[in-house]
Amino acid sequence: MAKKQFKAESKRLLDLMINSIYTQKEIFLRELISNASDASDKSYYNALCNNTGLDRERYEIRLAADKTLRTLTITDHGIGMNKEDLEKNLGTIAESGSFKFKNNAEEKEGVDIIGQFGVGFYSAFMVADEVTVTSRKEGEETAWKWTSTGSDGYTVTEAEKAEPGTEIVLHIKENTETDSYDEYLEQYRLADLVKKYSDFIKYPITMEMTKSRKKEDSEEYEQYTELETLNSRVPLWKKSKKELKEEDYKAFYHAQRYGYDEPVKTIHTNVEGSLTYTALMFIPGTVPYDFYTKDFKKGLALYSNGVMIMEKCADLLPDYFGFVQGLVDSADLSLNISRELLQQDHQLKAISKNLTKTIQKELAGLCEKDRETYSKFFDAFGRTLKYGLYSDWGMNKETLQDLIMFHSSKEEAYTTLKEYVDRMPEEQKYIYYGTGETKEKIRSMPAAEGVLAKGFELLYFTEDVDEFAVKMLQTYKEKEFKNITDADLGFEQEAPSDEHAELMGKLKEALGDKVADVKASTRLVSHPACISTRGAISIEMEKVLSAGPDGQNAKAEKVLEINTGHPLFAQLQAADEEQLKTYAEVLYNQALLIEGLPIEDPVAYANAIWKLLEK
Numbered sequence: 002m003a004k005k006q007f008k009a010e011s012k013r014l015l016d017l018m019i020n021s022i023y024t025q026k027e028i029f030l031r032e033l034i035s036n037a038s039d040a041s042d043k044s045y046y047n048a049l050c051n052n053t054g055l056d057r058e059r060y061e062i063r064l065a066a067d068k069t070l071r072t073l074t075i076t077d078h079g080i081g082m083n084k085e086d087l088e089k090n091l092g093t094i095a096e097s098g099s100f101k102f103k104n105n106a107e108e109k110e111g112v113d114i115i116g117q118f119g120v121g122f123y124s125a126f127m128v129a130d131e132v133t134v135t136s137r138k139e140g141e142e143t144a145w146k147w148t149s150t151g152s153d154g155y156t157v158t159e160a161e162k163a164e165p166g167t168e169i170v171l172h173i174k175e176n177t178e179t180d181s182y183d184e185y186l187e188q189y190r191l192a193d194l195v196k197k198y199s200d201f202i203k204y205p206i207t208m209e210m211t212k213s214r215k216k217e218d219s220e221e222y223e224q225y226t227e228l229e230t231l232n233s234r235v236p237l238w239k240k241s242k243k244e245l246k247e248e249d250y251k252a253f254y255h256a257q258r259y260g261y262d263e264p265v266k267t268i269h270t271n272v273e274g275s276l277t278y279t280a281l282m283f284i285p286g287t288v289p290y291d292f293y294t295k296d297f298k299k300g301l302a303l304y305s306n307g308v309m310i311m312e313k314c315a316d317l318l319p320d321y322f323g324f325v326q327g328l329v330d331s332a333d334l335s336l337n338i339s340r341e342l343l344q345q346d347h348q349l350k351a352i353s354k355n356l357t358k359t360i361q362k363e364l365a366g367l368c369e370k371d372r373e374t375y376s377k378f379f380d381a382f383g384r385t386l387k388y389g390l391y392s393d394w395g396m397n398k399e400t401l402q403d404l405i406m407f408h409s410s411k412e413e414a415y416t417t418l419k420e421y422v423d424r425m426p427e428e429q430k431y432i433y434y435g436t437g438e439t440k441e442k443i444r445s446m447p448a449a450e451g452v453l454a455k456g457f458e459l460l461y462f463t464e465d466v467d468e469f470a471v472k473m474l475q476t477y478k479e480k481e482f483k484n485i486t487d488a489d490l491g492f493e494q495e496a497p498s499d500e501h502a503e504l505m506g507k508l509k510e511a512l513g514d515k516v517a518d519v520k521a522s523t524r525l526v527s528h529p530a531c532i533s534t535r536g537a538i539s540i541e542m543e544k545v546l547s548a549g550p551d552g553q554n555a556k557a558e559k560v561l562e563i564n565t566g567h568p569l570f571a572q573l574q575a576a577d578e579e580q581l582k583t584y585a586e587v588l589y590n591q592a593l594l595i596e597g598l599p600i601e602d603p604v605a606y607a608n609a610i611w612k613l614l615e616k
C-alpha cells in the first residue's frame with residue numbers, strides 16, 4: 002500500500018525526534034499519557050452532557066510492556082479517532098503551523114522545544130522505531146490503524162476494535178552504544194516515570210506488575226501479577242490548605258527531591274482573576290551542594306491542570322530567588338507548544354512577577370516575626386540576595402533591601418538596615434560600615450576607632466559582595482552608606498591643624514605616588530597611622546577587583562593618616578630627612594598590613610625596619 006507523506010513541517014519535527022540527542026527522552030510517556038487523559042476528558046464531558054454516567058474509573062489508562070516483542074502499549078478509553086482524525090491529527094503537527102525552524106539552528110532549537118514543552122505525540126519517535134495507533138471513535142463502529150516507522154510516511158488501514166478508545170503500540174528501539182532504550186520496557190522504570198510526571202492525572206494509570214511471594218507452606222517463591230494504579234491522582238496543591246498538615250508538605254518536599262533538609266518556609270497560594278494559578282513553593286533551610294556552581298538549575302515545575310509540562314521553568318524565578326523550590330499549576334497554560342506560545346510567555350512573565358512579590362513578602366514576614374529561622378535561612382542564602390542587589394544595576398532594590406542583614410557593633414545577632422537606621426542618633430548622617438575578613442578584624446581597624454568613639458553603630462561587611470551591594474543601593478531611607486576608611490567621615494571633627502603641614506608634605510614626598518596625600522588624622526585614637534581612601538573605590542573593593550580581570554586599573558586612592566597625638570609623632574618631628582624617609586616607609590607599610598593589603602616592596606620595607614633596629 003502506498004505510504005502517505007507527512008506535512009513538511011511534521012516531517013522535519015519527526016526527523017528531529019528520530020535523531021533526537023535530547024537527553025530527556027523519557028518525557029514521551031508523559032506526552033502520550035496526557036493525550037490519553039485529554040481524550041478521556043472529552044469522552045467524560047460527552048458522558049456528562051448525555052447523562053450516561055459519571056464514572057471516572059471507566060477511564061483507566063493502561064500501560065503494558067512486553068520485553069520479548071519490545072513493545073510498550075498505552076491504552077485509553079477516551080474519545081478515539083476516526084480515519085480523518087488520524088490523518089489530520091497525526092499527519093500534521095496539531096495544525097499549529099507555528100513550527101518555524103530556523104535552518105541553521107534546527108537541531109538546537111528543537112532540543113529546546115522538547116525540553117520546554119514537549120511536542121506531543123511525535124515524541125514517541127524518540128524511543129520507538131515503529132508506532133501503531135489503533136483507534137475507534139466514540140459513536141462509530143469502524144476502527145482504524147495508523148502505522149509509521151518515521152519520516153518516510155504513514156499508512157491508515159481499517160481495523161477491529163471492540164471498544165471506543167485508542168491503543169498506541171510503540172516498538173521500542175534497540176539499545177545503541179550511547180543510548181539505552183531497554184529501560185522503557187521495565188515495569189519499575191515505567192512506574193517511576195508515571196510517578197514523576199503524571200502522578201496527578203485524574204484518571205487511574207494502571208499496569209500489571211510482576212511480583213514475587215512465598216508459596217503457601219513452602220520456602221519457594223512464586224511470581225504473580227497484580228494490576229496496580231501507579232498515580233496518586235490528587236495533586237497535593239489542589240487540596241485545600243486546611244486539609245494539609247505541615248507533614249504533608251514536608252513529605253511532598255522530600256518526595257519531589259527538592260531537598261533533604263527541612264524547608265524553613267512553605268508557601269501555598271491560590272490566585273484567581275485575570276491570572277489563575279496555584280503555586281506551591283518551598284524555601285530550603287540549607288544550601289544544596291551544587292547551589293553555587295553552574296550545575297545548579299533554578300526554577301519551578303510548571304503544570305497545566307495537574308500535568309507537568311516542564312520540570313524546571315527557570316523563567317518563573319529571578320536569579321536572586323533561585324533557591325526556591327516548588328511548582329506552579331495554571332489551567333491557563335496549554336500543554337503543548339502551539340501558536341499560543343508567545344501569549345504563554347507573556348503569562349509566565351506575569352506569574353513570575355507575582356511569585357517574586359509573594360516570595361518577597363513571605364521572607365520579609367519571616368524576617369520580622371521569626372528572626373531565628375530567618376537567620377538560618379540568611380546564613381544559607383543571604384549571599385544570593387546580596388548578589389541580587391548588586392546585579393541588574395540595583396533594579397531589585399525595592400524587593401531586596403529589607404531582606405538583607407549584617408552583623409554590627411551594636412547587635413549580637415544580625416541587624417536589618419531598617420533596624421540600623423531606626424537606632425541612628427539625630428546627628429548621625431551616614432550608615433557606617435567597615436570591611437574585612439571577620440568582625441574582630443574590622444572592629445580592631447584603626448579607622449573604626451573614630452566612628453565607634455562617636456558612639457555610632459558600625460556594620461561589619463565580611464563578604465566580598467557586601468560593599469558592592471550597598472554601592473548599588475546607594476542609600477537606604479535616604480541615608481548614604483559610608484566606609485569607615487573614607488577620608489571624609491562626614492561628621493564634625495576638629496579641623497586638622499595646619500601646624501604640621503610641612504612635616505606631612507615631607508612624608509608625602511618620601512612616599513611619592515604610593516599615596517594621594519599624607520595628613521594629620523582626626524579619627525585615630527590609639528594607632529599611630531592608618532590608610533583611608535578618597536573616591537569611589539575602597540580598599541576592600543580594590544582587593545576584590547584586583548583579583549578580577551581588570552585588576553591592575555582598579556586602585557583605591559589612598560591617604561596616609563598620621564596620629565599627631567601619638568608618642569611616635571614626637572620622633573617624627575625630631576627626625577632628620579633620612580630618618581623621616583625610613584619612618585614614612587614603615588608607617589605606610591604597617592598601615593597597608595593592617596588593611597590586609599600586600600606590601601608593595603618587601604625589600605625596601607625590611608631594610609627600613611632594620612635601619613630602625615640598628616639605632
Ligand code: ADP
Binds near residue numbers: 040336
Ligand atoms: P496536541 O496534544 O498538542 O494536540 P499531539 O501531537 O500530542 O498534539 O496530538 C495531536 C492530536 O491527536 C491531539 O490534539 C488529539 O486530537 C489527537 N490525539 C492524540 N492522542 C490521542 C488519543 N490517545 N486519543 C484521541 N485523540 C488523540
